[in-house]
Amino acid sequence: MVERMGAQPHPGTSTGRDVRELSDYDPFAPIAMRSRVPSTDPPNRMRLGPLEKLYLIWMVGGSCDGCTIAVAGATNPPVEHLLNGIVPGLPKLELIHTVVSVESGAEWIENLHMAERGELDAPFVITWEGSMFDETKSGDGFFMGLGDDPATGQPITSAEWMKRLAPKAAAVVAIGTCATWGGIPAAEGNITGSMAVMDFLGRDYRSAFGVPVVNVPGCSPIGDNFMETAAAVILFLQGLAPLPEFDELGRPAWLFGETVHRHCPRAGYYEEGVFAEEYGDKECLVELGCWGPVVQCNIAERGIVNGTGGCMNMGGICIGCTMPGFPDKFAPIYAASPGSFVSSSASKVVGGAIRRMRAITMEDKNMTTRWTEDGAPSGWARYKSEPGSAKKLFYKAYRARQRANKT
């Protein structure tokens, strides 16, 4: 997003009103400025909670806005509940967003200037969507600007805003794989030098409240993963809960600790060595290129929106979109991985044998004790009249072993 405007008196708004003149109670003031007045007491503004209000400054780098769409669909909690301040324990959220804010142009940019000057009347959290461009590679131009410098009239790059605001933010949350790891804009061969927020801010970065960069990956991420993580971080900032566990890459450990394969609804097919041959088949998709066994993602159990959908639930393979190696290390996408040949071949042998044994046991469990001797009296022709003597012997041995287990 590039905002171009000429040099203006500072601070100012596109309506010609000075933002400092806006009243707390002015119902016609832009929404994110309505209740904001420059404070005369800087040290008290950045205290930990309990807070009545928190600003969420949502900015973008190299992004498709997919993360914004994903969060708009979140339900746990819904973003509108946070904006209305009705989630117990959480402050009201004032959203300053590059796309969905009411203000635009100079009024919107003034939000960032106020944050930089420390004039917001509550702490702010930065959520960054998209890759960070390396503006040193942009020559005489720039890859992405966000408003102009009032003093010079020259564009301020998105990356420059991050450099100015990150040290003052209560927390920086990178959303989506572009922001967390670099993602598609950082793929091999790109000319922008795109990188993750962590790459840009560095290993030693800590927010004003001492929090390293929080990473919620996914392309696009699950909206509820972001909302749940943001809510947990805000509870910490409120002083109401400890910071929850994050892994060594800053991912919420409780959301990204398992492979997607472990919770996949098709995992039973994998275990029994049965694989889909084409899209639309119901079996495991590993031979079509699914990377689920090595990818940390919770979409199989959480779904994509309100507990529904998600990749394998909808028939799609896992392409590894939550992982730092995405996309380069998962290319060519839709080709089976070399490792899957070994594991699926082994599964066909071992799982295939287990599947056959299970089929025999299932046949036994589909009969009452009486039917085992006389055959099922079903008119549906589904049941054989009675099992043969070899199967009867097997069933007897199986039950004897089963009873022995009970005692």
Ligand code: SF4
């Ligand atoms: S479809 Fe993918 S994630 Fe699901 S069981 Fe098969 S390999 Fe695992």
Ligand code: SF4
């Ligand atoms: S299952 Fe794979 S492709 Fe789907 S969201 Fe998770 S990591 Fe991305």
